[in-house]
Amino acid sequence: MSNKEKHWEKTKGLMIITLAIWFFFGYVVFMFGSSLNTASFLGYPLAYYMCAQGSIIAFVVLIFWFANRQEKIDEEFGFTEREGDD
Amino acid sequence: MFKGKFIDNLPKIYGLYTGGFLVFIILMAIAEQAGMTAKTIGILFVAFTVCIYAIIGYLSRTVQVDAYYVAGRQVPTVFNGMATAADWMSGASFVAMAGGIYFGGYTYMAFLIGWTGGYVLVSSLLAPYLRKFGCYTVPDFIGTRYGGNLARFCAVVVLTLASFTYVTAQINATGTIASRALGIPFELGVWVGLVSILLCSMLGGMRAVTWTQVAQYIVLIIAYLIPIFWMSNKNGMGFFPHFMLGEEVARLGELEAQFGLVKNAAADIKAAGxxxxxxxxxxxxxxxxxxxMGAWKFISLVICMMVGTASLPHILMRYFTTPSVKAARKSVAWSLFFIALLYTSAPMLATLSKLQLMDPTLATGIIGKPIADVMQIEWVNSWINVKQAFIADFNGDGVLQLNEWFMRGDVVVLATPEVAGLPYVISGLVAAGGMAAAMSTADGLILAIANALSHDIYYKIIDPKADVRKRLLVARSLLIVIGAAGAYIASMRITSILGAVAWAFDFAMSGLFFPLILGVWWKRATKQGAIAGMIAGLASGTAYLIYVYPKFMGNAPWLGIDHLRFGIIGASVCLVVMVVVSLMTPEPDSATQKMIDEVRIPSGKTILGKQH
Structure with missing residues (x-):
């Protein structure tokens, strides 16, 4: 496998992990909305909280994490951009 | 004071600007104490901020193609994040979102999840690759990846349909706010709004829009957060409302049980006028x-809004302006951070304003009080006079019940400062914030359409030999034509703000989502597949919309997929058709395959040249 192919395999792997986490916070949580709401967090019903803040915060953290991981992958295979590449 | 390049001085410039804006707010507060009328304060707020945007727009004028289309590709990540946030948060987010939560509660909050989670798709599937491609517009990518003018043309059609649906709602919102703040009729307000919008984008294209959007974000976030914190602290509901309103949410549940949630019959509503x-x-x-079914309705709306987010060209094109691929990824993260500041606050605003109206133990409460007393309250009167609020005593007991108090969704944000008894300076600030939100989105949308028409249709298809001067002239003329068309339709008041906004997401996802992501992630995707997918997706989505929308054919929705969710049908058809047709046609040639390999790595030159 060439360097490019290996890089793409890892990139794909990261994409799948990222989307799995995204799927959990965007969909799985809300499939069980009515049972989650019996629990509470900071005094809010849990499903309401996830909707108002929880999942949104998770998405922000997820994208920052993704960007850092991807930068590491690019570095590992020597595909980091240099100044003036453009 | 400002040494070196403009870009290096950005933190200083916007820091000063923010400070200046805060000083302006304080000056207005002092002027109010000194007896300046509410009307003058409202006019000053809107006029002052719009003038600042116009000045930024003028200073950012340009005669260079790459500055006009992609702001010279030098916008730093954090600033691009702010600009995207302003581009993203429309009049609907600012004015209507808290109102939507106010009326719809949890079920409406599916929009919050959909409008934030979509950025995960943008960052992991699209933005870095489109940046590496180096395109000026979204159809530029489709046209080059799949090859041929027909693919490009189809992408322009989807882009125009989705963005235009969206932009009329934005111009509508600027019109509403301008007419209220300046005291002019709505039909005139729409045109005043349009002129303000064009002042920001006409001379400098993407470059001007970028720097005004950063300024607009600062105004809108200040305008959104100050009233929430003020109200929460004033009523002793919590110093930091986002983490301290648990009791208030529970209290709302008690009050709902006490007053009863009654759905009025349509006939009663009509009879009461x-x-x-x-x-x-x-x-x-x-x-x-x-x-x-309840869970599916929530989730299906989330799907549409998320996938729609990742297909909307005015958002994707913001990531063409970053200096590098790496910066594009980071910039998506910052965008969502700045968006989240407002979105996590909207439910708190809805909670606060709902409680103030519903809780009879608070001085501001009106539900459960005698109607004669409520009618004496000044803000109630003024909103009833402009037909934004209404009282119908259905049971004739002279007491205002929960189901007897009617309000327009937008009023929740616009009237809350008055309801809570905050000084008028806050209402003026909110008006300026709403104006900033609607203007920034309208600018991004109009520019997306005009750029696609001028770059992809005029330059790439009609006249590839046109010189720079002529290209920019065409681009600017189109900006005016599209803006005017949007304003004309907005002035006819066809749909409510939110119906139209959700449709834009559905149109975009029906036609663009799969051609975009498969263009990067599936080498086998062919030109014929993409064209067939775009046409079939858009056609089936639109046909389904006509089939279910009550004002068109009004048939019963299939599996709860109503007119807000028609993108699910469109995008599914698009995916199936695109895959089937791609597999039936010969695979893309080796040059295209090589190009895709290049797109997948961040280093090296962009696919399209710096100027093209």
Whole structure:
């Protein structure tokens, strides 16, 4: 496998992990909305909280994490951009 | 004071600007104490901020193609994040979102999840690759990846349809706010709004829009957060409302049980003469609807909004302006951070304003009080006079019940400062914030359409030999034509703000989502597949919309997929057709395959040249 192919395999792997986490916070949580709401967090019903803040915060953290991981992958295979590449 | 390049001085420039804006707010507060009228304060707020944007727009004028289309590709990540946030948060987010939560509670909050989670798709599937491609517009990518003018043309059609649906709602919102703040008729307000919008984008294209959007974000976030913190602290509901309103949410549940959530019969509403578009609270604030159908309705709306987000060209094109691929990824993260500041606050605003109206133990409460007393309250009177609020005593007991108080959704944000008894300076600030939100989105949208038409249709298809001067002239003329068309339609008041906004997401996802992601992630995707997918997706989505929308054919929705969710049909058809047709046609040639390999790595030159 060439360097490019290996890089793409890892990139794909990261994409799948990222989307799995995204799927959990965007969909799985809300499939069980009515049972989650019996629990509470900071005094809010849990499903309401996830909707108002929880999942949104998770998405922000997820994208920052993704960007850092991807930068590491690019570095590992020597595909980091240099100044003036453009 | 400002040494070196403009870009290096950005933190200083916007820091000063923010400070200046805060000083302006304080000056207005002092002027109010000194006896300046509410009307003058409102006019000054809107006029002052719009003038600043116009000045930034003028200073950012340009005669260079790459500055006009992609702001010279030098916008730093954090600033691009702010600009994207302003581009993203429309009049609907600012004015209508808290109102939507106010009436719809948990079920409406599917929009919050959909409008934030979509950025995960943008960052992991699209933005870095489109940046590496080096395109000026979204159809530029489709046209080059798949090859041929027909693919490019189809992408322009989808882009125009989705963005235009969206932009009329934005111009509508600027018109509403301008007419209220300046005291002019709505039809005139729409045109005043349009002129303000064009002042920001005409001379400098993407470059001017970028720097005005950063300024607009600062105004809108200040305008959104100050009233929430003020109200929460004033009423002793919590110093930091986002983490401290648990009791208030619970209290709303008690009050709902006490007053009862009654859905008024359509016939009663008609007989009482309630003006169109006004609603009463009939859904629980934090309660989750039981059953699989309830969960599916929530999730299906989330799907549409998320996938739509990742297909909307005015958002994707913001990531063409970053200096590198790496910066594009980081910039998506910052965008969502700045968006989240407002979105996590909207439910708190809805909670606060709902409680102030519903809780009879608070001085501001009106539900459960005698109607004669409520009619004496000044803000109630003024909103009833402009048909934005209404009281219908259905049971004739002279006491205002929860189902007897009608209000337009937008009023929740616009009137809350008055309801809570905050000084008028806050209402003026909110008007300026709403104006900033609607203007920034309208600018991004109009520019997306005009750029696609001028770059992809005029330059790439009609006249590839046109010189720079002529290209930019065409681009600017189109900007005016599209803006005017949007304003004309907005002035006819066809749909409510939100119906139209959700449609834009559905149109975009029906035609663009799969051609975009498969263009990067599936080498086998062919030109014929993409063209067939775009046409079939858009056609089936639109046909389904006509089939279910009550004002068109009004048939019963299939599996709960109503007119807000028609993108699910369109995008599914698009995916199937695109895959089937791609597999039936010969695979893309080796040059295309090589190009895709290049797109997948961040280093090296962009696919399209710096100027093209």
């Amino acid at each position: 309630v003006p169109g578009g006004l609603k009463s609270i009939a859904l629980p604030h934090s309660g989750v609807p039981e059953g699989a």
